[in-house]
Structure formats: structure tokens, C-alpha cells
Amino acid sequence: MARGVILFIIIGIFxxxxxxxxxxxxxxxxxxxxxxxxxxxxxxxxxxxxxWKRALLAGILVDLLMxxxxxxxxxxxxxxxxxxxxxxxxxxxxxxxxKFAIIPLLILGAVMINDLILTxxxxxxxxxxxxxxxxxKIFFNWPFLQRFFYDLILGALIYWPLxxxxxxxxNLSQIKFSN
Amino acid sequence: xxxxxxxxxxxxxxxxxxxxxxxxxxxAKGASRPFQIIAQKIAYPFEKTFYIASRSVSEFFHLVGxxxxxxxxxxxxxxxxxxxxxxxxxxxxxxxxxxxxxEQLRLAPKKDFNLEASFVIGQNPQRHGSWILIDKGSxxxxxxxxxxxxxxxxxxxxxxxxxxxxxxxxxxxxxxSAVNSADLDTGAKGVAKGDYGMGxxxxxxxxxxxxxxxxxxxTSGLGEVFPKGLFIxxxxxxxxxxxxxxxxxxxxxxxxxxxxxxxxxIKK
Numbered sequence: 001m002a003r004g005v006i007l008f009i010i011i012g013i014f015x016x017x018x019x020x021x022x023x024x025x026x027x028x029x030x031x032x033x034x035x036x037x038x039x040x041x042x043x044x045x046x047x048x049x050x051x052w053k054r055a056l057l058a059g060i061l062v063d064l065l066m067x068x069x070x071x072x073x074x075x076x077x078x079x080x081x082x083x084x085x086x087x088x089x090x091x092x093x094x095x096x097x098x099k100f101a102i103i104p105l106l107i108l109g110a111v112m113i114n115d116l117i118l119t120x121x122x123x124x125x126x127x128x129x130x131x132x133x134x135x136x137k138i139f140f141n142w143p144f145l146q147r148f149f150y151d152l153i154l155g156a157l158i159y160w161p162l163x164x165x166x167x168x169x170x171n172l173s174q175i176k177f178s179n
Numbered sequence: 180x181x182x183x184x185x186x187x188x189x190x191x192x193x194x195x196x197x198x199x200x201x202x203x204x205x206x207a208k209g210a211s212r213p214f215q216i217i218a219q220k221i222a223y224p225f226e227k228t229f230y231i232a233s234r235s236v237s238e239f240f241h242l243v244g245x246x247x248x249x250x251x252x253x254x255x256x257x258x259x260x261x262x263x264x265x266x267x268x269x270x271x272x273x274x275x276x277x278x279x280x281x282e283q284l285r286l287a288p289k290k291d292f293n294l295e296a297s298f299v300i301g302q303n304p305q306r307h308g309s310w311i312l313i314d315k316g317s318x319x320x321x322x323x324x325x326x327x328x329x330x331x332x333x334x335x336x337x338x339x340x341x342x343x344x345x346x347x348x349x350x351x352x353x354x355x356s357a358v359n360s361a362d363l364d365t366g367a368k369g370v371a372k373g374d375y376g377m378g379x380x381x382x383x384x385x386x387x388x389x390x391x392x393x394x395x396x397x398t399s400g401l402g403e404v405f406p407k408g409l410f411i412x413x414x415x416x417x418x419x420x421x422x423x424x425x426x427x428x429x430x431x432x433x434x435x436x437x438x439x440x441x442x443x444x445i446k447k
Contacts (some may be wrong), residue, residue, distance in 0.1 A: 003398075010223075012222075013307070016222060016225045016226055017229065018304050019226060019232040019302070019304060019312075020225075020226045020227075020229040020233070020300060020301045020302075020312075021229050021230070021233040022234040022304060023230075023301070023302035023304060023437075024230070024234050024236075024237040025233070025237055027437060028302060028303070028304070028309070028436075028437055029248065031304040033304075046186060048192075049188065051332055052191070052192070052195065056195070061204075061218075064211075064214060064215055064218035064219075065218060065222055066303070067310070067340065067347060069200035069206040069207050069210035069211070069213070070202055070203065070206035070210075070214065070215075071199040071200070071203040071206060072203060073201045074199055074202075075196065075200070075203070078192070078195055078196065078199065079196075082192050082232045125268045128262075155437075
């Protein structure tokens, strides 16, 4: 219960930061995807069975605060967490040092999937979506690359604090269990 | 023993995806609105606090970084100030003429607007739409569809959604935004549409109409959605095409959307 509350608060803080703090420091087109990076790092470190609830909660919270259709970001985060759990289990089991080389690629893939899903559910007609996709307004432009770079930096900054927090929550629940 | 085609993990994933699609379907019909209202009510104090606090920090860093330029800018401004004093004297005579002309063109006089000042407390961090969150809502008399301007009567958007203490404003650069507009210099009529958050396009201008680079674009008042005469921007590029029915122009907005702090809602 306590772990759930703490995670809810952390997801809430990250969502509000993305909406109300980052726009003051980054141009609109390159605001880092704070919640996405957080879900991604959880997916790298934990099994899908432990992450899907967090991904779902994070997605729904972001949808409510960012005025998307309810479920769009949840869909994106679930697909990303499932895919990343699948990849990391198969590639990174024996070579944990590879994590730090592969995480940037995972972030790139996650940002692309997230953008694609948001684009599909943002446009009223498929024609507008096709026009923007074909004119490469979605990917492969300078703001996208800048945003990916900021996501990388954010991932590097929050990786260890999130890991420490997880360990602390594990220790607390073990103490409670033994009592 | 019969081998399962899908593992329990995959089944769980597919089931969740199915539920989410159903959720999206009903949300598109407006079923999620009550939850949005609750979420906005809870998040509003945090959004406002964080936005204002981070704005102060951002401005402090900006100030520190620009100290070297400030001295130079100050000297330039002092010179400009003395020439502006002369200009003020000349313009006081033209003020009367402006009022007469505005009346003749039936442009809405700004002093007649009932304005509600609002601070910006959030911005869309995504790229595909452009909106801002303001700190006034239905409790302050804000309603959906109201026009939002900045100082000097520059239109920036309209109210799209209203909550009790906040409201979401769709900016002119949003792809869903469409404003009936007119070229103030030539009278050409068109529709100013958002360009995926990148800018504004003046579209549906008849090929027989004349539009030039540098012309000012204002709201035409057609459809009575936006008051007539609100500034939108200036034309920076005209796109000619002989085989298309309409011509287009790119507009440089007068307002800096990334630096909106204080906006005014025109109450009906």
C-alpha cells in the first residue's frame, strides 16, 4: 500500500513537471518526456509483471493531465514496457554492462513509438496523418533529435535515484514482513 | 500436455490492450470528462505553484546569462527613448484619426472588451497540438469558445475546455484551430489555420485576391466566433500555385507563444 502511494506521488510529480516546469526551460518542441523515460527505466530494471501496473497508472495520469483521449499514453507505455522487458530479458541477461550501450537505443525506440501512437490518436483524419508522416514532420527532424538527447540526459540523471528508491522500498517491505 | 499458444504474460498484455482500446473509444465520446475534471481540480494547485516557481528560476538564469548584453542594450534604449518622445508628440495627433478610421472599418475598439486577466500555468509538452493552461475557469465566468488575447489586441487562441479553476486554451498554431481572417491592407479573405504547432498558414485565399509579404492579417469577424479586428500576424511568405484553386501564405505570429505569461480572455 505504502509503495503504491509513493509510486503514485512520484508519477504525479513527474507528470506535473513535464506539464508545468519543463516548458519554462525547454522550447515546446523539445520538452523531455519525463514520464516516458521513467517508465522505460523501470521496464529495463524490472519484469513486465511488476511494471505493467505502473505503466498503466502513469499512462492514465498523463492522459488526464495532458488532455489526450484516456488510454492513449497508457497504450503507448504498455507497449513500450512489454517490448523493453522482452528485449532486455533476452539480450541483457548475461551482459549487464550492455545495458548502458543499449539504453539509448531503447529510449530512441520508445520515443518513436510514443510519438507514433500520439500522432495516430491526435489527428481527426487519416489523410492529415499520412501527409505529416510522409513529410517527415513526425520523425527525423532537429527538434526530435534534440528531444531524444534531452531524454538521454534525463534518463542518466534519474536512473540511480530511481534505483535507490526501489531498493529502499524493498528494504522497508522486508522489515515490515519480518516484523 | 497441450502447449499454450500464448503465455499468461502475453495473454495479460493482449487483454490490457483490448481494454485500453475500449477505454479510448469511450473517451473519444466524452466519457472521460468527469475524470479529467477531478484530475484538473487536484492537479491545479501543484501546476500553478510549480509553473510560477520554475518561471522565476528560469527568468533568474536568463537574467544572469544576459547581464553582459544589458549594458549595451541600455545605451541603445536611452538613445531610442529620446527619439520616441518626439514620436509620441506626433502620434497624439494621429490618435484621433485612428479612432475615426476604426469606426469606419468597424474594427472592435479594445477598450469595449470585458477582459479577464489570467496567468499561464501549464503548456502542452507534446508536439502535435498547441495549448496552454490558464488559472481562471468557470468560477471566473470563463466559457468555451471565448477568445484569448495578449496585450494590444493580439489574438492567441480560444477557450477549448473549462474547469472550475482553470481552462485550456487552444493556440492559433494548433492544427484544429481555424480563424476567419482578412488581409488588412488588401482586404483578401482567408482562413488562418494552425500548422502542427509550427506556425500559422493563411489558407483558402481566392486566386483573384491579392496578398503581399508584409501585410497584416486580422480576424474578419465572419461567423462571429472571434471579434473583428484582432491582430493575428504578418505575412512572411506567399505560396503561389497556378494549378490550385486557392493560394496560401505563411504568417509570422505577432505573439511569442513560447513566452506567454499573462493573457486576457474576452468575455462575451
